[in-house]
Amino acid sequence: MSALLSVTDAHVAYGKVEAVRSVSLEVGANQIVTIVGANGAGKTTLLSAIMGILPLKGRVAFAGQDLARLDIEDRVAMGLGLVPEHRELFVTMNVEDNLELGAFRIERSRAKSSIERVYALFPRLKERRKQLAGTLSGGEQQMLAMGRALMGEPKLLMLDEPSLGLAPIIVADIFRIITELRASGVSVLLVEQNAQAALKIADQAYVMELGEFVLSGKASDIAANERVAASYLGFQHEGASVL
Amino acid sequence: MNTTIMLFLVQDGITNGAIYALLGLALVLVFAVTRVILIPQGEFVTYGALTYASLAAGQMPGTAKLALALGIGAFAFDLFVARKALHGRLVVRSFITNIVLPAIVLALTIYFAAQKPPVAVCIALSLVIVAMIGLYLYRIAFQPLAHTSVLVLLIASVGVHLALQGLGLLFFGAEGQRGPAVLSGAFTAGALRFTGQSITVYAITIAFIVGLWLFFGLTLYGKALRATAVNRLGARLAGIRTTLSGQIAFLLASVIGALSGIMIVPITTLYYDSGFLIGLKGFVAAIIGGLVSYPLTAVAALVVGIVEAFSSFYASNYKEVIVFMLLIPVLLLRSLAAPAVEEEKD
Numbered sequence: 001m002s003a004l005l006s007v008t009d010a011h012v013a014y015g016k017v018e019a020v021r022s023v024s025l026e027v028g029a030n031q032i033v034t035i036v037g038a039n040g041a042g043k044t045t046l047l048s049a050i051m052g053i054l055p056l057k058g059r060v061a062f063a064g065q066d067l068a069r070l071d072i073e074d075r076v077a078m079g080l081g082l083v084p085e086h087r088e089l090f091v092t093m094n095v096e097d098n099l100e101l102g103a104f105r106i107e108r109s110r111a112k113s114s115i116e117r118v119y120a121l122f123p124r125l126k127e128r129r130k131q132l133a134g135t136l137s138g139g140e141q142q143m144l145a146m147g148r149a150l151m152g153e154p155k156l157l158m159l160d161e162p163s164l165g166l167a168p169i170i171v172a173d174i175f176r177i178i179t180e181l182r183a184s185g186v187s188v189l190l191v192e193q194n195a196q197a198a199l200k201i202a203d204q205a206y207v208m209e210l211g212e213f214v215l216s217g218k219a220s221d222i223a224a225n226e227r228v229a230a231s232y233l234g235f236q237h238e239g240a241s242v243l
Numbered sequence: 244m245n246t247t248i249m250l251f252l253v254q255d256g257i258t259n260g261a262i263y264a265l266l267g268l269a270l271v272l273v274f275a276v277t278r279v280i281l282i283p284q285g286e287f288v289t290y291g292a293l294t295y296a297s298l299a300a301g302q303m304p305g306t307a308k309l310a311l312a313l314g315i316g317a318f319a320f321d322l323f324v325a326r327k328a329l330h331g332r333l334v335v336r337s338f339i340t341n342i343v344l345p346a347i348v349l350a351l352t353i354y355f356a357a358q359k360p361p362v363a364v365c366i367a368l369s370l371v372i373v374a375m376i377g378l379y380l381y382r383i384a385f386q387p388l389a390h391t392s393v394l395v396l397l398i399a400s401v402g403v404h405l406a407l408q409g410l411g412l413l414f415f416g417a418e419g420q421r422g423p424a425v426l427s428g429a430f431t432a433g434a435l436r437f438t439g440q441s442i443t444v445y446a447i448t449i450a451f452i453v454g455l456w457l458f459f460g461l462t463l464y465g466k467a468l469r470a471t472a473v474n475r476l477g478a479r480l481a482g483i484r485t486t487l488s489g490q491i492a493f494l495l496a497s498v499i500g501a502l503s504g505i506m507i508v509p510i511t512t513l514y515y516d517s518g519f520l521i522g523l524k525g526f527v528a529a530i531i532g533g534l535v536s537y538p539l540t541a542v543a544a545l546v547v548g549i550v551e552a553f554s555s556f557y558a559s560n561y562k563e564v565i566v567f568m569l570l571i572p573v574l575l576l577r578s579l580a581a582p583a584v585e586e587e588k589d
Contacts, residue, residue: 053476069328076482088477090470100463101470105482108463152482 002064004029004156004187005050005080010058012042012049019045021211023058027156027204032178032188034219036195036232037208043191044085046208047158050189051075051082063155077105081154085161087145091134095125098133098144102151111151118147121177139170146177150186157181158189163197175201195232199223207232247434252552258441258510259524260548261448262503266525267532267540268455269496274534275472276492278393279385282400285522286407287373287500289515292508293415294369294501296422298352301359305414306372307345307352313379314345320382341382345375362423370501377497381489389485404519411515419512425505444506451499452541464491524551524566531573 003026012020020042027033035043049056052072060067062080070078090098099118103111119126122143128136133144142162149157159178163171171194178188179201192198199205202219207228215222222228266284273281290306297304318341325333348371355364384403388395426439458465471478471488479485500522507513507521528547532540547566554565 051480072479073482073484076480082480084476084480088474088480090473090477092473093466093469097466097470101466101478101481101483104463104467148481 003027004031004063005189006059006061007046007050008059008061010046010049010056010060012045012054012056014045019211020049023208023211023213025206025213025216027187027189029155029187030182030185031204032182032190032202032219033204033206034190034192034195034198034202035206035208036192036198036222036228038232039193041208042211043208044160045211047082047160047189047191048084050158051080073105076152076154079153079155080158081149081152081156082158083142083145083149083160083162085164087141089133089141089145089148092132094130094132095136095144096129098148099125099151102148103153106151106153110153114151114153118150121150121180122147139166139173142166142170142174146174150181154186156187156189158191160191161193162190163192163194171197195228196223248556250433250435252556253549254435254437254441256549256552257545258444258548259551260545261444262507262521263525263528263547264541264544265448265451265499265503266522267528267544268452268537269499270522270525270529271532271534271537271540272455272468273492273496274529276468277381277385277389277396277489279396279400280393280526280534281496282397282404282519282522283380283407284496284500284525285518285520286404286411287377287497287518288504288507288521289411289415289513289518290376290407290504291369291373291501292422292504292513292518293411293420293515294372295365295505296420296508296513297415298356298360298365298368299362299423300420301356303353303356304369304372305410306376307349307368309410309414310372310375310379311342311345311349313376313383314341317341317379317382320387341379348372348375362425365422366425366505369505370498373501374494374498377493377500378490381493385493386486386489389489408516408519411518415515417515419514419517420508421512422505422508424509440506440509447502447506451502455495455537468492520563524548527567527570530570533577 005027007023007025010020010023011018023046025033035046037043045054048054050060052067052070052075062075062078065078067075090101099115100111103114106114124140125143125147128140133141136144146159146162162174166174175197178190181188190198190202199219199222205217205219205222206213207215207222215225215228266288270281270284273279294304294306318337321337321341322329322334348368352368352372355368380403384399385396388399424440426443429436429438459469467478467483468488468491470481471483471485475485478488504513504518524547525544528540528544531543547569550569551562551566555562558565
């Protein structure tokens, strides 16, 4: 089976500074793949480039099609979705309008049923449907950003730090929903600093350091790797806390 | 001063203010969606007005030819941008909207100009011609610069304004023109006399404001336009094309401009360069609204209109100066209220 998303030898640069160097990755259908790594490793940059927000040197193929000539909107129409770190909501519009616009390229009749599915996934959003997006709590905004992306019926959803700055109970909720997405047939490419939680739900994992992948493999193997444990999971070899 | 004169001036001010309100709203709309400060808005006014007046006088307006020429340019731009991935549907669609459409309108204009058409036909043709000019100008001058800074867009905007003004002189000559009233007749209420034309101005302004409000509040495309204004990246991630939003904004702005011109030209003689000053007053209102607030812009436009009416009564030589001086306290207040803005990074 060929991969849903395959990135081959990708380089992304800001001017002369290469933030991502020679990175290759694959996301299969019905998979959660996670990229873990420290702040500044280039994870967000890589996602932005896959989405077409930043120029990328190398090859990106989605559902068998080369994305090189396609802009962001075309990629959205193909079924690639991104929930960016800063969420990029329409803050002066209400929850329902935000969701409705997520389905801008979808047939109206289908959008109606999508919105009910999103409300089923995030009941909190239904309660707040008439509230302005800017007045929601951080967790609710994250849910709305994910909901809006899901309204576009993505085959692959890329999530950039969905747990950042959220209360632990909401983080657990969001990770539960990510596994539900996989069950409903949406693949997920998850970028997280919370490596422990990400590795627990992911099938495959990549470890990124200074713009390069230094490790990759099954998420359970990565989680068991001593170096990863020491650097990202908050444990040292002897089991003593880094803190 | 007696009450009658005051009432006259207020009435006059509201009529002008209604026009400025429409223009101000269009400026806010275009800026919010595309970050372009639309200096050529005034040219849309004169083009609309003078195209209408020429048609009504049985003359062939040059603007119809300009629309076709710009359409050919827009078609060329479309082809050039898509040169590596040309496919039939795209070419056909671009050909129809950029060449077939203005060609048909040009043919209709030539046909009707020869036989002094009725007012409704003149209005419809003028609106369509100016709308197309607005749309193609966006494609040629602004869409390729969409990712650049506000300053670059402003420079392009000034360039377009100068070019259109020069072409206006070429098409319409240096002589002023007047058009026939859209609605003739008048009635009096107390000391005030309401002409059909001023009623038309009020009705169209209110209808347009209500229409825009419904468009932005209820329709998917209206919401998409707002979304682009609020968060450009967010809109793109939702699959909303920035270029589509830009096209709708320019289309609305040019139609509003042309319509304003058609409403004014029966009341005042307009010259090829009159639009700039009219647009600038809409701009004053838009600035008072901070280039973001629609209701504040509309209210400010009425104030601008009334101040203009009173200053032309008391100190007609200084009326423009007085109107533009309104900006100084507003800008002072805004600069005190707003935190220091960092240089824009795009």
